[in-house]
Amino acid sequence: MSNPIAELIELLTQENISTTAINQAISSMPPDDVALALESIPVAQRRFVWDSIKQTNRLDILVEMRGESRLLLLKELNEFEIAELFSDVDAEDLLEIADSLPDPMIDIALQKMDAKQRDYYRQGVTYEEDEVGRWVDHELLVAAQSIRVSEAMRLFRRTTASYSNTMYLVNRTGRWVGCVHLKTLLNAQPHEHVSELMEEDFPFLEAQTDVIKAADLLEKSEVSALPVLDENHLLVGRFHAGHALEARRLEQEAVQMSNTGLDEDSDLFSPVRRSATSRGLWLGINLLTAFMASAFIGLFEATLEQVVALAVLMPIVASMGGIAGSQTLTLIVRGLALGQITRANLVSLLKKELQVGGLNGIVWSLSIGAVVSWWFQSPLLGLVIALAIVINILMAALSGVIIPVVLDKLKIDPALSGSVILTTVTDIAGYIAFLGLGTLLLL
């Protein structure tokens, strides 16, 4: 295989692999790739690999691991090993892993830190995981707005940080007042004051801004890092393109996973009982909705006994509604996320979705009706399923618009829970329409 992670996994899962061979393979790989490979081998084998990794590389790899995988590994280590591991952790790394560390471990790590890093950490933890204040780094160039260009250039020459081509200027009380571009300084005279070259309208982020919103703002601003300020306009740090890219990557993963009730921190080899528990909750919610649907089918037991073909066909009606409704729901959820849905266009949207649903409902119900008439040699049964499909697809369009809008008003994320509610509605509506019409027309 040409993929280096796959090659490392193959190597690590071999029996009797030597410490030297592991170290050699790992030495040339970036820590995030090693972390991925470590997460790809069964939990029981990880400890041996971990012990083979050089002490100096361990922390970087640990930081790159997923929450659950990290916790599984840390549980295996004793207090001495953990203290050694955290001997030179910085605030940024500790913030990234804090959520999967028990408090005593965090205390050990904090004791090892210098005062400045400890302050950064304490400031960082005051923000939520999805607030940009938690995502900052502190390698920013800060200077008093009173300095001259020559002094500013001296600072620029010395910095070793990535994404650094702006200097953050503060006033006497330490409040951020604006930024100056390196390029501006290059075109200025050494004795000029930077305050005269400063961009006062340079964009900034409030520390409590959602990190995905912050990534949007960074993208729009076309700079590689933005200052992050607290409510007093004091600098919390900066949010750079690398972190913004990471935030979007993790967000996409989280959305994908949460669609099936999974946690994005899940380990590929999470212990069986742990996995079963976390997934079981979602199965339970689904079970409740399935029982609800069954209860409605139960109302029509007498009909089903007489026309068993209804039982054969009822999943078709439910599933067509579910698919059509999910399409509308997805479109509306995207519109809500982009701020496109307002009172002003909601009615037009609903009308349009009902029209689309109506058209598709008619087209497909004619085909389904024809197939069913022929299959069961009963034009009346064909009519029943055709009508039920039209009704359910219209119901799906209506629910697909209304459910996410209502959830949004209730401050519940429609991307997470919209789909479960919608399919429950379309299942039940489908069964009632189909079995109800069957009772009326076929008995």
Add this chain to the structure above:
Amino acid sequence: MSNPIAELIELLTQENISTTAINQAISSMPPDDVALALESIPVAQRRFVWDSIKQTNRLDILVEMRGESRLLLLKELNEFEIAELFSDVDAEDLLEIADSLPDPMIDIALQKMDAKQRDYYRQGVTYEEDEVGRWVDHELLVAAQSIRVSEAMRLFRRTTASYSNTMYLVNRTGRWVGCVHLKTLLNAQPHEHVSELMEEDFPFLEAQTDVIKAADLLEKSEVSALPVLDENHLLVGRFHAGHALEARRLEQEAVQMSNTGLDEDSDLFSPVRRSATSRGLWLGINLLTAFMASAFIGLFEATLEQVVALAVLMPIVASMGGIAGSQTLTLIVRGLALGQITRANLVSLLKKELQVGGLNGIVWSLSIGAVVSWWFQSPLLGLVIALAIVINILMAALSGVIIPVVLDKLKIDPALSGSVILTTVTDIAGYIAFLGLGTLLLL
């Protein structure tokens, strides 16, 4: 409402709104926000708003619009208006909108361009939409590797491009040989040759690299832009953090939309017939799978006639399998995307998923069995559903691992088609297990 886009939508949907009022509202907003608002009003009203927008702002707004919305608008314009619109389009903008333009319109735009931009365009279109060669910009600083620091600094002072803190160096044949950081130049003497300061191992991208992979590489490299090279190591352009953030944002949208068979270019107010056609295909695919499932239920008509409770309960068995299978599928799809799944760990993974499935299957089937025994006063029916659920959840775990791996081997994206195939399998397996056991044990 505090959201500026929502406010603009409210304004634009008012009756008798004046051109002046529209222009005033739009003037302070970035083009992407105006584009979003324009996409949020019914198609019939857009032409009037468009005509109110100043000629100089129109192209920027058009570029920011979604493919379908853009096409709907362009269809309304006459040839003269289109020629005017494209009077100063550049290669980058034209590449972004080319897919929604008919060829004659592209020809008009190409005629308006200068020779350099036309070359950029022609090079860009040789790459696919998802290849990074199509995503480059050309505002890069290029110089011969033979120049001195003083000359390089002069070039740096003059550039107005964002994300510019590296210079791209080429040899006599025009091939890229490496980069030099602005910071390195700042710390060098004016008479030094840049070739001695150059980083030869500066990371670069091949133009045919997938743009999402390119964004990963940019994130890892911790620089704000990477050079993009063709197969001869000639510079195609550069890929910067702004484009990488955009690529990830659009990718996430596309994945979300495609889960329900929608195109990410879809307009919120797409014309009814157009919408119905594009969504109808997905409904049709789903209909086929639903008919397949019904055909299997049909095999058990005789059983259903005698034990109608089976008809009432069968959706529960199918849906529990679907949910459990989707959880496994999602985990495996993520693992495949990250390169974590190899021959070496596939068997361990399958074993673990079967164990999780088995455990959850037993726990939930006991509860379901108990509820059903009580509901229908039939312990035997409870036993039938409990067994069927265990079987279907195990089947789901097996399919959840095997389906994406096989699709991946066949070069079919498992994130797109895995879910439809999986739920078809779990539906059919669920019906067969439940109705089959019912036939054996209850008749």
